[in-house]
Amino acid sequence: MTSDSTPPTPSSQPPNQPTDINAARKFAVPNRLAGKVAIITGASSGIGQAIGIRLAAEGAKVVIDYVGRPEGADDTCQVIAQSGGTAIAIQADVTRSEDIERLVAETYRRFGRCDILVNNAGVEKGADFWDVTEADYDLVLNVNLKGAFFLTQAFVKRLIDSKQGGRIINISSVHEDMVFPHFDSYSASKGGLRMLMRNLAVSLGPHNITVNNVAPGAIVTPINKSLLENKQQLQALLNNIPLGRMGTSSEVAGLVAYLVSEEAGYVTGSTFIIDGGLIRNCHEQ
Ligand code: NAD
Numbered sequence: 001m002t003s004d005s006t007p008p009t010p011s012s013q014p015p016n017q018p019t020d021i022n023a024a025r026k027f028a029v030p031n032r033l034a035g036k037v038a039i040i041t042g043a044s045s046g047i048g049q050a051i052g053i054r055l056a057a058e059g060a061k062v063v064i065d066y067v068g069r070p071e072g073a074d075d076t077c078q079v080i081a082q083s084g085g086t087a088i089a090i091q092a093d094v095t096r097s098e099d100i101e102r103l104v105a106e107t108y109r110r111f112g113r114c115d116i117l118v119n120n121a122g123v124e125k126g127a128d129f130w131d132v133t134e135a136d137y138d139l140v141l142n143v144n145l146k147g148a149f150f151l152t153q154a155f156v157k158r159l160i161d162s163k164q165g166g167r168i169i170n171i172s173s174v175h176e177d178m179v180f181p182h183f184d185s186y187s188a189s190k191g192g193l194r195m196l197m198r199n200l201a202v203s204l205g206p207h208n209i210t211v212n213n214v215a216p217g218a219i220v221t222p223i224n225k226s227l228l229e230n231k232q233q234l235q236a237l238l239n240n241i242p243l244g245r246m247g248t249s250s251e252v253a254g255l256v257a258y259l260v261s262e263e264a265g266y267v268t269g270s271t272f273i274i275d276g277g278l279i280r281n282c283h284e285q
Pocket residue numbers: 041042043044045046047048065066067068092093094095120121122123143171172173174215216217218219220221222223224
């Protein structure tokens with residue numbers, strides 16, 4: 001944990017470092033999300049954890065969904081509680097429909113409502129296209145796309161029944177648009193999320209439910225552990241990022257906080273790229 005607000009350089013960011021809690025809170029707008037309840041999937045680490053801390057710092061009650069790493073979820077809830085926020089951890093695998101139903105039902109049971117859904121859970125599996133196994137394909141598509149699809153469905157059913165508006169954010173990736181060789185299933189899942197978001201913005205707009213994607217470039221989180229440990233590969237990536245560094249989870253969380261706020265009430269159907277300029281860096285000369 002550090003109180004330094006200067007964006008860290010990649011070399012100062014070990015791959016498994018926990019979210020910089022102070023950074024996640026630094027720009028929080030007090031009470032902007034007061035009275036709101038948010039579910040964030042895959043929130044025991046990385047970007048999801050920073051989003052949980054940030055939304056709680058803005059007054060939302062947050063549900064930290066996780067699989068497999070209860071200590072990460074518990075730490076996140078503790079950090080939030082220590083600063084006066086409210087968070088609960090619920091273990092729910094987004095690929096399982098019974099877990100999805102339980103996640104939403106439990107959120108309503110504990111908090112009586114749910115206004116915000118952040119579909120953040122994601123996995124990636126690298127391989128040459130011709131070597132991709134069906135099991136790996138299923139895992140990536142099930143977590144990244146099917147999970148977001150059916151959790152969103154469960155979330156909006158309740159909103160529509162109670163005639164309440166809401167906010168949906170999918171953490172997609174620059175790879176909803178940008179080619180990523182060796183990660184074909186990942187790119188397909190994120191491209192699918194892009195069209196799902198666009199469709200849902202149209203279907204759910206009349207219900208006052210907004211849907212947007214946040215598309216990070218390269219962010220220092222556990223998902224990039226092997227990249228961060230490979231100096232040569234890391235340098236090649238940094239050479240392609242106009243801002244010359246990777247992003248932080250807190251920076252992504254700040255964008256999400258705005259998009260789920262009342263202030264963003266007229267924003268729907270869009271992808272918001274946060275990548276230090278990476279996606280624009282293919283140019284002549
Ligand atoms: P991460 O590995 O820390 O986070 C992914 C989280 O998803 C983990 O907590 C994991 O436990 C959870 N998860 C996996 N399968 C799940 C399941 N079945 N049900 C519920 N949760 C599950 O990495 P991250 O970088 O914080 O990734 C968060 C999101 O950001 C992912 O969707 C990822 O694709 C996206 N993203 C990350 C980057 C980056 O550079 N870090 C760039 C673009 C997009």
